[in-house]
Amino acid sequence: MQKKVFSIVAASFILFPNIVFSAQTKTNDTVSLAEVTIVSDGSEENEQSYYKTNSTSVTRTDTPLLETAQSVQVLTGQVLDDLNLVTLDNTLDYVSGISRQNNFGGMWDNFSIRGFSGHENSGISLLKNGFADNRGYNAPRDTANIESIEFLKGPSGSLYGNTEPGGTINIVTKQPKFITENSIETMLGSEDFYRVSADVTGPLSESFAYRLNVAAEKKKSFRDYIESERYVIAPSFLWELNDKTYLTYNGEFIRQEAPLDRGIVAINENVEAIDSKTFFGNPNDGNMILENYTHQLKLEHEFSDNWSAKIGLAYKTGAFKGTGSEVKPFVNVTTDSVTLRSRYRDYDSEDISFQADIKNVSNIGNFQNTLLFGVESYRYELDSLMYTLNNSVRIDNIYNNPIYTTLATGRGTLSTNKYEEQKGMAFFAQDELAFSDSWRLLLGLRYDEIDMDSIDYRRNTTTSQNNYALSPRIGITYLINSSWSWYATSGKSFRPNSGVDINGETFDAEEGLSIETGLKFESYDKEIGGTLALYRIDKENVLTGSDPDGTYSVAAGEVRSQGIEFDIGGRLTSNLKLNANYTYTDTEVTKDMGGAVDWWTGTVVNLEGKELSNIPKHSAGVLLMWEDTLANNGSYGIGSNILYVGKRQGNYINSFTLPDYVTVGLTSYWQANENLKFKLNIDNIFDEDYIASSYDRSWVTPGSPRSFTLSMTYKF
DSSP states (O other): OHHHHHHHHHHHHHTHHHHHHHHHHOOOOOOOOOOOOOOOOSTTTTTTOSOOSBOSSSSSSOOBGGGOSSOEEEEOHHHHHHHTOOBGGGGGGGSTTEEEOOOTTTTSOOEEETTBOOBTTTBSOEEETTEEOOSSOOOOOBGGGEEEEEEEESOOHHHHOSOBTTEEEEEEEOOOOSSOEEEEEEEEETTTEEEEEEEEEEESSSSEEEEEEEEEEEEEOSSTTOEEEEEEEEEEEEEEEETTEEEEEEEEEEEEEEOOOOOBOOBTTBTTSSOTTOOOSOTTSOOEEEEEEEEEEEEEEEOSSSEEEEEEEEEEEEEEEEEEEEEOTTOOOOSSEEEEEEEEEEEEEEEEEEEEEEEEEEEETTEEEEEEEEEEEEEEEEEEEEEEEEEEEEEEOTTSSOEEEEOOOSOOEEEEEEEEEEEEEEEEEEEEEEOSSSEEEEEEEEEEEEEEEEEETTTTEEEEEEEEEEEEEEEEEEEOSSSEEEEEEEEEEEEOOOSOOTTSOOOOOEEEEEEEEEEEEEOTTSSEEEEEEEEEEEEEEEEEEEOTTSSSEEEEEEEEEEEEEEEEEEESSSSEEEEEEEEEEEEEEEEESSOEEOTTTOOEEOOTTOOOTTOOSEEEEEEEEEEEEOSTTOEEEEEEEEEEEOOEESSTTOOSEEOOEEEEEEEEEEEOSSSEEEEEEEESTTOOOOEEEEEETTEEEEOOOSEEEEEEEEEO
């Protein structure tokens, strides 16, 4: 498969002259179809823009963002295209309030929103087309089939239940079209990066359209011994059963093969003492393999101009297998030698969920009322099997030319053998009232019931946990004029806690309360928009660490996050596009009765007054793109992106700091003709050394050095 990927990429560039000639001489056939009306999610709106006027997920009712009492930023497909981004992780710098977290050695996406990062083994709440997409172990998301990414700031518990109070993300995938559009893209870049992808869509009949997105990728890394492969297949279809009823299917298969790479270590808590290329793993371990299959089916029906309904079903499986070696967490390396442990993992998960809602839009006197109510349920199962082999590999001479010596072989001893099951049921209602030309009121309430059962076969123990939660939300918006609005909102969130305390008792769920206010702007021509938000979030029942023996969790914590966020994006002039953001985030543990163990010294550290790890107080990003036309229907664009990330705490006990950094990139394209486009992107053009994130002293993730990507897209 590796040779096939390289051959396809190489052949695409070799055959370029023939492609150009064919594009200029071929006569396109046309197919006449009857007019078809479909339900739109707004993804077609101004495809060349950096700004969207609505979001499919913030209220589930397509309320314009200017009228919505919540901060929402949407990264459009054009931003992703201009930056040549191929993974979700690389989009995070272009929205305020998002910070990178421990990504499990490159195995998954993990980040925080407004300081809150969710469960350390599953990450932040993530949606795909409105369905939960973060339960279990998931390969890093690929942009091959992503239309746009919606960042919903603040609590979304009244609609989506189990979420962090900082916010959630909804990935909107590419949908079938009733117009034939086909394209193939080839990419090559630094570190032997090769990628080929295709996007084909069109009608099979007057009422049935399809789409297929595929991608294959192979690359090395600036890190020693790291090489990865990725494959994506994403089919979808849209079937218009009649002019009021639509059935859509979205599928995705993604497979990633890569070694576990925990990054570098901090020597005496100095993150700059080790070369960023140094691999602290076993070069002979082979790849960890992640596979996910996702199926989503949704039926939509319009009963009348006032009533409509949706029913959806999602099914997802995940598998995570392989051996990875690592320095033990929290170790403070002080010499030129370190010993690793190896772990073999075999995890399998299955997730099935159902959702249904009904919407009514009606007039009550002089008021317009939009009522939404619905139900959701899910069942999630995870089988976890892990073996641990301590002292398996020793690395000597870590400062210069590392030497890897195998000390022990085999899988070691069984350390985890568990079966976990979650079952959830929820009911929600939301009412949006426009009670004048200027005022909008939003009320929402959701009731969740979650049952969690776990069987530990190794210890022969069983635990059960029941969680009940009410998640209200209230928001008000005042439309100052057609371009400006002010909003204020407050809501609650919850997230179940797993594990048991020293008495074998389960924990109450984490609960968050958020208050927020802000200003929104949208130009008269809808080409540019921005949001300025101020917020404060308090969260309680946080698991702050472990008891002094390191055996049981302690739920005695409260944390606070407060800050200011500013985002703006769109077309400033006919030639200039802008995407910019600034964030000030102040996080603090406000209560800690149990303390947390510093695993290196064995002492118990009180976390009260500590900052949350990996959260910079200041961060900012800007992308500017200049575009103009050329002769023969051609065009070009050239721009730059500048990113700033401030100082951050490297772990939860605040024992060391990650330095701030600035990176500068170059983005450009040449549209040779209607069908052919070239793009050149250079990231970190000044080759800045920086640390992207860390988990603790022994798991520090260095940022990527200067790199380039050249791509060619041909439409046919």
